[in-house]
Amino acid sequence: MTDLFQFLVSGLSIGSIYALVGLGYYLVFISSRVINFAHGALVQLGGVIALSLLVSWQLSYASVFLVAMFIMAAVGILFDRLLVGPARRGDVLSGILMTIGGFIFFEQAIYVFWTKDELMFPSISGEQPLDLMGVMVVPQAIWILGITLLILAILWLFFSRSLLGSAMMAAAEKPEAALLMGINVRSMTSLAWGLATGLAAVAGILIAPITFAGGSLSTEMGIKGFVAAILGGITRAQGVVVGGLLLGVIEALTTGYVSSGWKDAISFTLLIVILAARPQGLLGTTQREKV
Amino acid sequence: MEGAKRTAFWIGMTFVIAAAPFLGMEAYTVQIFTLAGIYATVALGLSLVLGNAGQISLGQAAFFGIGAYVTAQLMLKVGLSFVVALAAGGCLAGVVGISLGYLALRFQGHYLAMVTLCFGLIMQIFFLQVPALTGGAAGITDIPSPQLFGSAVDNSPGSWCKTFHLAWFLFLGMAWFLSNLLSLQTGRALAALRDNPIAAESLGLNVSKHKVQAFAISAVLAGLAGGVYCVHTHYIGPEIFGVGASLEFLIMVVVGGLGRPMGAVAGALLLTVIPEFIRAYEEYRLLIFSMVLMAVVLVAPEGLWGLVTAVYRRIKSAFSRESETSE
Numbered sequence: 001m002t003d004l005f006q007f008l009v010s011g012l013s014i015g016s017i018y019a020l021v022g023l024g025y026y027l028v029f030i031s032s033r034v035i036n037f038a039h040g041a042l043v044q045l046g047g048v049i050a051l052s053l054l055v056s057w058q059l060s061y062a063s064v065f066l067v068a069m070f071i072m073a074a075v076g077i078l079f080d081r082l083l084v085g086p087a088r089r090g091d092v093l094s095g096i097l098m099t100i101g102g103f104i105f106f107e108q109a110i111y112v113f114w115t116k117d118e119l120m121f122p123s124i125s126g127e128q129p130l131d132l133m134g135v136m137v138v139p140q141a142i143w144i145l146g147i148t149l150l151i152l153a154i155l156w157l158f159f160s161r162s163l164l165g166s167a168m169m170a171a172a173e174k175p176e177a178a179l180l181m182g183i184n185v186r187s188m189t190s191l192a193w194g195l196a197t198g199l200a201a202v203a204g205i206l207i208a209p210i211t212f213a214g215g216s217l218s219t220e221m222g223i224k225g226f227v228a229a230i231l232g233g234i235t236r237a238q239g240v241v242v243g244g245l246l247l248g249v250i251e252a253l254t255t256g257y258v259s260s261g262w263k264d265a266i267s268f269t270l271l272i273v274i275l276a277a278r279p280q281g282l283l284g285t286t287q288r289e290k291v
Numbered sequence: 292m293e294g295a296k297r298t299a300f301w302i303g304m305t306f307v308i309a310a311a312p313f314l315g316m317e318a319y320t321v322q323i324f325t326l327a328g329i330y331a332t333v334a335l336g337l338s339l340v341l342g343n344a345g346q347i348s349l350g351q352a353a354f355f356g357i358g359a360y361v362t363a364q365l366m367l368k369v370g371l372s373f374v375v376a377l378a379a380g381g382c383l384a385g386v387v388g389i390s391l392g393y394l395a396l397r398f399q400g401h402y403l404a405m406v407t408l409c410f411g412l413i414m415q416i417f418f419l420q421v422p423a424l425t426g427g428a429a430g431i432t433d434i435p436s437p438q439l440f441g442s443a444v445d446n447s448p449g450s451w452c453k454t455f456h457l458a459w460f461l462f463l464g465m466a467w468f469l470s471n472l473l474s475l476q477t478g479r480a481l482a483a484l485r486d487n488p489i490a491a492e493s494l495g496l497n498v499s500k501h502k503v504q505a506f507a508i509s510a511v512l513a514g515l516a517g518g519v520y521c522v523h524t525h526y527i528g529p530e531i532f533g534v535g536a537s538l539e540f541l542i543m544v545v546v547g548g549l550g551r552p553m554g555a556v557a558g559a560l561l562l563t564v565i566p567e568f569i570r571a572y573e574e575y576r577l578l579i580f581s582m583v584l585m586a587v588v589l590v591a592p593e594g595l596w597g598l599v600t601a602v603y604r605r606i607k608s609a610f611s612r613e614s615e616t617s618e
Contacts, residue, residue: 034401037404083585083589087588087589090592092399093345093400094588094592096347096400096401097541097545097584097588098585098589100404100538100541100584101582101584101588102581104577104578104581105581105582105585108575109578111574112574223408223412226405261416261419261420262416264412264416265412265413265417265420268413268416269409269413271409272394272406272410275397275398275402275405276394276398276406
């Protein structure tokens with residue numbers, strides 16, 4: 001029974017990361033109808049930038065979060081404005097190829113400008129596990145859960161209570177109507193990209209002490225976040241969060257009870273099965289295009 | 292091209308390939324060009340899926356791997372001859388390709404890209420986690436060279452039939468097969484499928500059949516190329532057949548030029564031969580190619596070979612106009 005709780009806690013904390021990454025896919029998708037294949041590499045880029053800020057620049061942990069978020073938001077906005085934006089005005093394939101190009105670029109940038117090795121990343125408050133009624137929990141897991149909850153609360157307030165958040169949703173859902181209402185749709189799209197890659201930075205910093213910082217996790221992070229996004233239907237934020245947590249728990253249980261070598265194969269198979277059964281996501285609706 | 296000119300082109304290419312390694316190329320150069328020929332075959336298949344059928348596949352390296360593993364193991368464990376083992380490898384890759392093709396019918400665009408990417412990752416895990424079949428992380432070593440009339444087919448200076456020939460004749464044969472296939476109804480059907488799948492379907496075109504066919508052919512090509520690869524390098528391991536390789540094949544096809552055999556050749560040569568000249572910058576290789584990929588998507592969607600033919604046509608029309616005015 002203790003084992004089960006142990007797996008649940010680690011699953012939920014990793015799942016929160018997947019949820020943050022998945023929300024990045026969601027924000028980009030609703031605002032620009034593109035799946036950003038570069039997203040996994042951007043998560044890892046956020047991690048290594050934060051490591052440099054922490055170790056070489058000696059910034060405090062809290063300011064590292066802020067600075068890395070701003071840098072990654074800028075990277076995301078520039079990536080959309082300069083490259084993905086012009087490409088996605090062509091056909092779907094150009095958009096896909098462009099973000100794949102971005103994936104290779106950001107992953108290679110980590111290898112070239114940092115290192116090919118897997119870098120150690122210090123935890124927020126040490127490695128000493130806490131004993132919660134017999135269940136051993138690393139403090140980083142608590143931090144991950146807490147910070148994710150905080151971010152989700154802020155995002156919820158932003159989208160449901162603020163004018164800017166409503167404007168962003170309006171621009172995503174009905175661009176033409178939003179334009180007529182005086183909303184600058186282009187800025188809103190950039191805002192969505194900035195938020196998405198800013199969240200990617202947070203996810204990258206939070207996961208790094210548990211795994212490591214470096215480029216080699218890019219593909220894995222990218223796919224796990226995408227699985228989270230489609231598990232609950234990529235057009236619903238709540239669904240994405242639930243999907244992320246679900247995936248984290250499934251993975252932790254597989255690692256615990258089956259084998260860690262096949263852990264990734266299971267989430268990849270899950271993705272194919274879900275997409276095959278419900279190509280529009282679990283909560284999405286089917287649309288037939290007219291000629 | 293009209294009939295006679297076409298025949299002359301294919302015969303000419305045959306002679307070029309047969310003679311090339313004996314025209315004073317260094318042994319090392321022959322090795323590099325052999326690798327380029329192997330990659331060009333994979334790129335040719337991907338070019339069919341991506342350029343002619345408009346379907347994206349990010350798992351091409353998995354088929355390449357299947358072909359390589361099957362060929363190597365049948366030669367080593369069962370003792371089959373290279374040709375039989377190669378055919379078996381191509382067939383198995385084709386069968387898996389048909390399955391993926393049927394699965395791919397359910398997806399479009401982004402989702403298809405993700406699904407094929409996942410397929411590639413799952414296959415890589417399979418290559419790593421089933422050591423009984425694949426040798427696991429250590430891979431398979433000491434894969435023998437094929438034998439032809441009692442002499443080994445490899446790139447050593449003495450051999451008259453080289454792996455170079457194997458690689459490029461495979462490419463040439465497949466390019467010939469595809470160009471015939473595409474000049475028939477299949478080519479037009481695939482173009483219709485790419486440009487407007489819904490209209491194509493409503494005009495009575497069997498969209499499913501052609502999609503699956505494109506996937507199957509590309510898988511067979513990658514599988515056969517994998518078989519040649521394993522006897523060329525004599526070693527295979529799971530790290531060779533990962534997502535990185537699939538993405539490199541994608542770069543080759545898009546940068547070279549989609550939907551044309553010469554584009555596949557251009558892309559394969561660019562990614563294999565050019566880096567040999569700039570070895571000092573080896574670590575920047577993929578960073579540079581990713582930028583080239585993004586630039587091509589933005590400014591030259593037809594790829595580099597498309598640029599070359601466009602410039603050639605410009606020059607040709609400029610000259611013919613000049614000769615018209617002078618007459």
